[in-house]
Amino acid sequence: MPRLHVLAALALLGCTGALAQAPPPAPNGPLVLTFQEALARARANSTQALTAALDAQIASETAVQAKAALLPNANWNNGYIYTQPNGTDTGVFVANNGPHEYINQATVHSDVWAPGRIADYHASLAAAAAARARADIALRGLTAVVVQNYYGMVVAARKIDDARHSLSEAQEFVDITRKLEAGGEVAHADVVKAEILLLQRQRDLQDAQLALEKARIGLAVLLFPDFRQDFDVIDDLGTRPPLPGFAQAENLAQRNNPDMRLAHATITQQTYAVKSARALYYPTFSLDYFFGMDALNYGADNRYGQNNLGSALVAGVNIPVWNWGLTRSRVRQAEFQLQQARVALSATQRQLLANLNAFYQEARTANEQMDSLRHSLDLAEESLHLTLLSYQAGEVDILSLVDAQTTLALARIAYDDGLYRYRVALGDLQTVTGVF
DSSP states (O other): OOOOOBOOOOBGGGBOOOOOOOOOOOTTOOEEEOHHHHHHHHHHHOHHHHHHHHHHHHHHHHHHHHHHHHSOEEEEEEEEEEOOOOSSSSOSOTTSSOSEEEEEEEEEEEEEEOHHHHHHHHHHHHHHHHHHHHHHHHHHHHHHHHHHHHHHHHHHHHHHHHHHHHHHHHHHHHHHHHHHHHTTSSOHHHHHHHHHHHHHHHHHHHHHHHHHHHHHHHHHHHHOSSOOOOEEEOBOTTSOOOOOOHHHHHHHHHHHOHHHHHHHHHHHHHHHHHHHHHGGGSOEEEEEEEEEEEESSSSSBOTTSOBOEEEEEEEEEEOOOOOTTHHHHHHHHHHHHHHHHHHHHHHHHHHHHHHHHHHHHHHHHHHHHHHHHHHHHHHHHHHHHHHHHHHHTTSSOHHHHHHHHHHHHHHHHHHHHHHHHHHHHHHHHHHHHOOO
């Protein structure tokens, strides 16, 4: 079973502090990761986080395209039209200019007044902001999952050490009871009870080893593109990152919460969607400028020596008249979607406050209980020591000794679980507030 290196490391999720460097692994040894290294690997390999980041980039490119649609564009049009001759100037198709027509023109098009496209551009900017907020939500959620799995592996390794201590104590009890039985000081029942306790502690160690392997598997899924288990993590549970005041946490949540940014960006997007739909009621004005040739022969002059090169300007006004209520339906649909976005914003605000209070209370309670759990562990160690002395002196029975050892084993587990609970609570809180 790989040994978990116990070192002080950087406080959870970027909190300031001294970083204890892990010793380099031996050649061909397991990879040893800090929390920040594990988080970086998870971000690089998480399908959800990568997909959200790509969605944000796609939305950003959509905004670039919407902006480009507002600006004039230029093209170079080249073509040749052949029409079957019939002895006339136009050929068999009177709509054509002649049997041979050559086109070589530079064209510039500009939508001088197109309110729908302007609204679409602003909507695309809001959509890009919403996509970036979704990417932040995905990253924060991933961070919380990494916290749970990383420190789940850390605490599982600690529980192996706890189980080994308890197993060693149980073996000591067996040796003591056998010696006392040999001296006629205790009954054989005490030896049997001590051996039962020893077997239970052996099973506890096996369960702890299994829990570590399961935790390693769960973390490996997050960290590596190809599944591997030859890695270890640094135990930095000994450092307890500070918990900010509630006012500071609330301020961070109000300013830096991606769920709120997503809700506001969605409202902005739907507001411009309403404007885009209403723009279908209004006329649009466009200009097209042409320069080049559109002639019956390819050249700067025609066969009569007249100039083939020239320019033309086309101004167009498109006035909507009737479309069987299509525009009205689109406007109403966009307004309904805007109402949905406002309802979602209200729900997001309430959920933000609920999560902030719940996560903060959990973190504060876990933090406040750490000193109590540490004191309980110290008392349990002292109680076992005193009970063992009393048992050897014949003042208490074997049941008191077993109870004291069980209490100590539970106190060790409770202390480790308390450390884990606080780290997970901080991770959950920072999904709302961001790193503090």
